Amino acid sequence: MVQDASGAVVSAASGGAGGKKLGFFGRIVLFFRQVIAELRKVVTPTRKELIRYTLVVLAFVVVMMGIVYGLDMLFSWLATQVFGVPGS
Secondary structure, three states, rough: EOOOOOOOOOOOOOOOOOOOOOHHHHHHHHHHHHHHHHHHHOOOOOOHHHHHHHHHHHHHHHHHHHHHHHHHHHHHHHHHHOOOOOOO
16 A cells, blocks of 8 residues: 555555556656655755764764774784784
8 A cells, every 4th residue: 555645545556546557657647746745745954953964974984984993903913913924
């Protein structure tokens, strides 16, 4: 079951309220109506929220970079201890 653009629940197979299957172009029109209905539900963040979200993402990326850097240094040190320094 899916909702059409007006919010009415219709069967996905029937394609409409009459129980009649939609043709190719009818399905395309239904698709675009559903896309527009979903786009109307989108709430754009305020400038303050956008800045906050951006800072949270940047902080998360910096933390993850630190973790990856730390693990890389640990594994490099471990490999050097196990296999020795190359060329010596």
